[in-house]
Amino acid sequence: MRTGLETQEDSQLEPAAPEPPRPGLVFVFSGGAPLFRPVPLTQGRQVLGREGAGELPLPDERLSRQHAEVCREGAHWHVEDLGSRNGTFVDGEQVTGRRAFTNPRVLRLGNTLALFRDDVRPLAGADVICGPDVVRGPTFHAVLEQVAPAALAGETLLITGESGTGKELAARAYHQSGPNARGRFVAINCAAVPASVAERLLFGSRRGAYSGAEADAEGYVQAADRGVLFLDEVAELSAEVQAKLLRMLETREVLALGASRAQPVDVRVCSATHRDLRAAVAAGQFRADLYHRLAQARVRLPPLRERLEEVPWLLAHALRDVPTPALHATFVEACLFRPWPGNVRELLGEARRAAREGTASGTRSLRAEHLDAEAGLPLEGPTEAAAASPAPAAPDRATLEATLAAHGGNVSAAARALGLHRTQVYRLMQRWGLGTP
Ligand SMILES: Nc1ncnc2c1ncn2[C@@H]1O[C@H](COP(=O)(O)OP(=O)(O)OP(=O)(O)O)[C@@H](O)[C@H]1O
Numbered sequence: 001m002r003t004g005l006e007t008q009e010d011s012q013l014e015p016a017a018p019e020p021p022r023p024g025l026v027f028v029f030s031g032g033a034p035l036f037r038p039v040p041l042t043q044g045r046q047v048l049g050r051e052g053a054g055e056l057p058l059p060d061e062r063l064s065r066q067h068a069e070v071c072r073e074g075a076h077w078h079v080e081d082l083g084s085r086n087g088t089f090v091d092g093e094q095v096t097g098r099r100a101f102t103n104p105r106v107l108r109l110g111n112t113l114a115l116f117r118d119d120v121r122p123l124a125g126a127d128v129i130c131g132p133d134v135v136r137g138p139t140f141h142a143v144l145e146q147v148a149p150a151a152l153a154g155e156t157l158l159i160t161g162e163s164g165t166g167k168e169l170a171a172r173a174y175h176q177s178g179p180n181a182r183g184r185f186v187a188i189n190c191a192a193v194p195a196s197v198a199e200r201l202l203f204g205s206r207r208g209a210y211s212g213a214e215a216d217a218e219g220y221v222q223a224a225d226r227g228v229l230f231l232d233e234v235a236e237l238s239a240e241v242q243a244k245l246l247r248m249l250e251t252r253e254v255l256a257l258g259a260s261r262a263q264p265v266d267v268r269v270c271s272a273t274h275r276d277l278r279a280a281v282a283a284g285q286f287r288a289d290l291y292h293r294l295a296q297a298r299v300r301l302p303p304l305r306e307r308l309e310e311v312p313w314l315l316a317h318a319l320r321d322v323p324t325p326a327l328h329a330t331f332v333e334a335c336l337f338r339p340w341p342g343n344v345r346e347l348l349g350e351a352r353r354a355a356r357e358g359t360a361s362g363t364r365s366l367r368a369e370h371l372d373a374e375a376g377l378p379l380e381g382p383t384e385a386a387a388a389s390p391a392p393a394a395p396d397r398a399t400l401e402a403t404l405a406a407h408g409g410n411v412s413a414a415a416r417a418l419g420l421h422r423t424q425v426y427r428l429m430q431r432w433g434l435g436t437p
Pocket residue numbers: 133134135136137140161162163164165166167168169170232274317344345348
């Protein structure tokens with residue numbers, strides 16, 4: 001509340017009103033190659049074509065000079081095809097004339113793709129950097145930017161994220177950027193180590209410590225001395241090993257099985273899990289004191305579906321050393337639509353498979369129909385609701401073509417008529433190469 005005592009200086013100190021979000025598009029693919037170009041809409045609109053998107057030309061000869069116009073009015077996006085030669089598509093559906101959309105995801109113009117974004121300001125100045133082994137998109141880069149200071153400060157690091165998001169790559173970056181970079185990087189998958197032998201594998205053993213122990217054996221911890229110990233799937237450690245690991249972290253000493261004296265070690269520890277480790281602590285499955293020791297710094301690697309701008313770059317990265325047909329926008333677009341529960345690992349594997357098969361069959365351009373119908377989709381069985389009602393039989397190709405034609409190519413309407421979900425229809429269209437120019 002303002003008071004009569006307010007001075008001019010007081011009002012000058014008032015915080016500036018927050019800048020409103022800037023809706024825009026992020027161009028991610030053009031003319032057969034990945035691209036990263038955030039383009040804010042100017043005064044709410046933008047004409048897109050060969051000559052420009054964000055004041056720079058787009059390298060795609062399938063674009064018309066003035067191809068489409070995109071504008072934002074309130075919560076709605078409006079997309080208008082400006083009489084283009086090769087068509088304008090929103091989420092795989094062709095737009096003729098002008099149409100409004102509530103939550104569109106992907107815009108395809110010719111052989112060019114862009115993602116709709118409510119606010120492109122966070123992407124200003126960001127870029128994608130392709131190293132020999134790693135693609136660093138804006139999100140992955142931001143994560144690595146948090147990893148380096150933690151490593152330098154000598155903090156332990158806990159990396160969380162779904163399987164295949166690049167947690168091991170982040171752990172290797174922790175090793176590379178810390179003071180123990182010259183030492184070894186010793187990775188252990190805690191889920192793969194049987195509980196009965198975990199203790200001796202981790203901490204080593206002395207001759208005679210157990211029947212068959214004929215010589216002293218070094219454990220992973222000793223092997224990582226002056227280096228980094230990476231505990232993958234750390235949530236799976238047994239209670240006994242958790243206790244011993246905690247002791248090692250607190251004393252900086254390791255006591256091998258059967259040894260009477262502990263040895264000093266200089267080990268930096270980085271851990272990873274796809275599980276919610278705090279929830280595991282709350283459920284009494286993981287020691288709280290160990291959690292705090294392991295998680296002095298924490299980073300989360302978002303799933304691939306939350307960093308779609310990296311998808312075209314990862315595809316190009318996967319295909320860079322193999323003979324491969326040219327990448328067509330419809331293939332990349334189909335990848336952008338899928339949730340990829342196996343994240344980067346699954347995407348790279350599927351891209352290589354599609355390229356191999358495409359090359360073997362003499363395909364010149366890798367298109368949506370070359371993506372496996374099941375790739376990138378959840379593996380779970382049907383939900384209870386779906387199981388309760390019998391699923392409608394999949395139509396054959398002729399029926400689908402006829403239904404699409406009867407509904408003027410409108411996928412949603414065709415899906416309703418066939419009693420299917422829109423995504424099922426897209427999948428069938430991709431399988432049979434329907435609806436792609
Ligand atoms: N940004 C990236 N650039 C290039 N390759 C990547 C990238 N992220 C992940 N990969 C590749 O994907 C695969 C999975 O990555 P990684 O093993 O680091 O994931 P993870 O999260 O540790 O998986 P998991 O939890 O299943 O062990 C690896 O082959 C890795 O090289």
